[in-house]
Amino acid sequence: MSQGFRILKKERLTPVTNRFVLEAPWVARAARPGQFVIVRVHEHGERIPVTIADFDPAQGTVTVVVQEVGRTSKLFGALTEGGVVLDLVGPLGEPFRAGRGGKLVIGVGGGFGAAALYPVVRSLHQQGVKVEAIIGARSREFVILEGELGRVCERLTTCTDDGSYGFRGFVTDCLKLRLEELKGQDGVEVVAVGPMPMMRAVAGLTAAYHVPTQVSLDPIMIDGTGMCGGCRVTVASEVKFACVDGPFFDAHQVDFAECVRRGKMYACEEAAARAA
Amino acid sequence: MAEVKPRIRPRVQPPPARRRNFDEVVQGYTAEEALAEAQRCILCRNARCQTACPLTNQIPRWIAELQQGRPQEAYRILRETSPMPELCSRLCPQERLCEGSCAIGIKHEPVAIGLLERFVSDQGRAAAAGENGATSPSKRVAAVGSGPASLALAQCLARAGQAVTVFERWPHPGGVLRWIPRFKLPREILEAHLDGLTALGVAFREKTEIREVQQLLTGEGFDAVFLGIGASRPSVPNLPGVSLEGILSSTEFLVRSCWGGPDLPNGWQPITDLAGRRVVVLGGGDSAMDCVRTAIRLGGAQVTCLYRRDEANMPGSRKEVKAAREEGAEFQFLASPAAFHSADGRSVSRVECLRMELGAPDASGRRSPQPVAGSAFETEAELVVLAFGYEVETGAVKINPATGATREQGVFAGGDCVTGPSLVSTAARAGLTAARGMLRYFAGEPWDALAG
The missing domain is CATH 3.40.50.80 (Nucleotide-binding domain of ferredoxin-NADP reductase (FNR) module)
Structure with a gap:
């Protein structure tokens, strides 16, 4: 069983928004633009959908940007580098596809x-x-x-x-x-x-x-x-x-x-x- | 021929009591009752019950052991064919399978095969705990999805010395078994089954989404993959107002009713109390009965099941309908929803329905319901549960039914994702078939022969 997903990097982008680089090689390898993941911060947190903001199959990392709106996203925002996110399920959803003939x-x-x-x-x-x-x-x-x-x-x-x-x-x-x-x-x-x-x-x-x-x-x-x-x-x-x-x-x-x-x-x- | 004694009724929680709790309704047989019921079986040589069983359980053989007072031996025989008798005995619609074919049942009530199976497996399991898997597994198998098909496959392969990893996207394994209400399948029974698999060496990887099957074979080093992803997408009718608040799919309703808060997704709250709320459940299958009976236990003021055909044409298990009725459910047959209305523009308050009449038989052989012109009527409801069945999320997977092999080398499949929604026992059979197909594959049989 996985012991959670390690936070390799955390960066505060705005007073209410953080960017997290997470170690998640399985997800990173399968991710496509526009897909999302379901994240649970810890055992008593809810499962929240978060769009994948970046992914790097070679490094095995997935980046998410989380805005603190609800209780769970506030708990997420309080996590620090080196900490872990309990669950990260994905990638989910259909990737983005541009229309044909888009110039x-x-x-x-x-x-x-x-x-x-x-x-x-x-x-x-x-x-x-x-x-x-x-x-x-x-x-x-x-x-x-x-x-x-x-x-x-x-x-x-x-x-x-x-x-x-x-x-x-x-x-x-x-x-x-x-x-x-x-x-x-x-x-x-x-x-x-x-x-x-x-x-x-x-x-x-x-x-x-x-x-x-x-x-x-x-x-x-x-x-x-x-x-x-x-x-x-x-x-x-x-x-x-x-x-x-x-x-x-x-x-x-x-x-x-x-x-x-x-x-x-x-x-x-x-x-x-x-x-x- | 000796007189046939009446079928022995199991101990059951009386309806007024069980309306208020989630404890198992049917409490099963005592040893004396099981012995007496087993004596009703005449041990037919060409047993029709056995042919009717999706797993071809050798019913007369193990009942004969029970008649001789050897439940452990009965359990051993049962386990030769069934990977999960403690689950099947509780969840199978026996009246359509073994008991529906029982020779005694032609003139009398059939032998209570389901209750005897349950007695034997509950007795046997306690004694047979602690089975261990092989110490040096040879091949690595990934099972995607952790419902009954994958669990049956995992058990069969682990006993044959293979290393199986079962992947599940939700926080706990079990798939569809996770939202079967506790009054039908107590949580301890499921947990004990999963613990047994873990003891056999099966690994579970929960909270993992598998998007690319090939990646498991090429990137992760598995020798074969089994797709047991089920049919989990609820059918939602294209009716006006279907997106109003207070209209839930059966999955959402059951998951929110039987899971604790931390396992629930994104802002979902557990549903713990329906006091004063009128509940309408749409659909007539086993899921619909699960929802009806759950809503009653949560205190729903009036719980009504609306089904478009008549009672004789309900697709689910008779025992479920009977139990729901005993618990106070109301039924409106030959009624189909046409639209959902709201008094406040947000939440549902009324279901507009049409009366139906049965026309000519359709492809499934059942008479298809037709609306009666000018028959519209309305039913008030604060909560509507859609239980119209399920679809395969990705479209049905094609296999060779004899081996479970797909066209893609190393990839097998089985269960609801192949057949569409069906029974736990048929999914278990599909898991066993694929497990045997995999063993042939590992033994060197060419893929073309397996894929047929």
Whole structure:
């Protein structure tokens, strides 16, 4: 039996976000961009889905970026280098696949969604696809992975809601300007990862510009292995499971109202767990 | 011919008591009762019960030993064919298998083969504990998934001197056996079975996801792989409102009802109390009965099972339906959901249903239900459980049924991932078949011959 997964490196990216490099050779060898893992910090922690932010088969490492929102992610944030994570199951979910004929992919990352975006952008870049990225955060101190993303895309724009850094405004404001510039050019695609309202806004925007778009519906995932159906979501009037059929779906076919509602299903329980 | 005595009823927790606990309902036979029930068997020479058993248990042979007062010898014979009699005796729908074919059953009540098997295995297991595996295993085998098919395979191979590692993505091994309610399969019985395998030298690697089978063969050095990944994806109907809060799949409901908090994923809370809540379970199989009976024990105010065919056409075990009814479950037959409605826009409050009538037989031979025009009606519910069965997550795996071999060299498969949802005993048989196929492979038989 494994004795847990060792934390080789921990780095604080923002006041609420940490990056962990974990020793997990099995997972590292099988991982593909866009997949996720289910993590349990210790015996009394919950099992939470976390997107793989990077993986290195040669080193046998998997990188995850964890934002402290609930009780479990706070416990995660308190772990230190040399410590262990009890469970790490994965890789899970379907890897990201760009649409056929995509000539330019714009990756949009909201908040710590930039972490999940990174392996997707990097892989497109390595495949020779022209790729740009737009990432956003509340303010300068919450911006993450700017350097990493900048190295694997042709153009990176960083937005802050308060204008403390880069473009002042939401990622959708910035994306709108870019789509205006690209108007009439075919083969443009968008992939968006971030909070549900942001992905919903991106979907609305790109629909108006007829730009094919995929979103990653990991915020609603629960067991992660297709066994509970708790993450079911309606896509093109069909019931899909975000964990095994996704996490990437056609943004223009997703019933976002339902996702938002289901995302709040466990909200009261989360609040209780935070108070405990 | 001597008069046939009536079948001996086992001790059972009375319904009012068991409605409030998760202890095993059927408490089994005493030694005297088992002996008396065994005497009812006429030891048929061409035993139909044996043919009807998925594992071809030699039922008259071990019952004869029981009649002679030799339960240990009966257990030894039973274990020649069955890797897990203590589980099968509790979980098999005997009335459709051995007991359904019993010659005594033609005119009288059949011999209680299931209860006798349970008596023999509970007696025998206690005495036979401590079996050890080979000291120097030869080949390395990976079993992916830890349900009954993999457990049967692991046991057979470990006894034959091979080193087996069983991989499981969840925190504890057992697969589907993990969410069979405790009142049917007490947790100690499952744990004892797993402990027995560990003593045989079987290694369990929980919390491990296997994505690439070839990697196990080429990168991890296993000589053969068995896929026993089951059919775990719940079928969710494409009906309006199916994503409302308060509508759970049977797996989610059972897992949250029978597991402790730390084993539950992402924000799931254990379901411990359904007092005052009206529960509707949709579906008519064994999973549906597990959900109905669990909901009753959790104090559900009114627990109703809605099934689209009639009672005679229910797919599950009769004894489960009978037990559910004794415990106070209500049944609405020939009713099918059409939509789910919510009073507050978030949580389900009503199930809209249609009355059905049975039409011509379908491919499975059962008469297919057709909706009756203008028959819509509504049932109020605060909790709806979807128990419409399961699908294979990756699509059914194809094998040679005689050996368990797939087209891919070194890769075997069996159980629900091949057949779709079926019984514990059929999965166990598939595990044994694949184990024997592997031994032939290790002995040098060419893959083309095995894959057939």
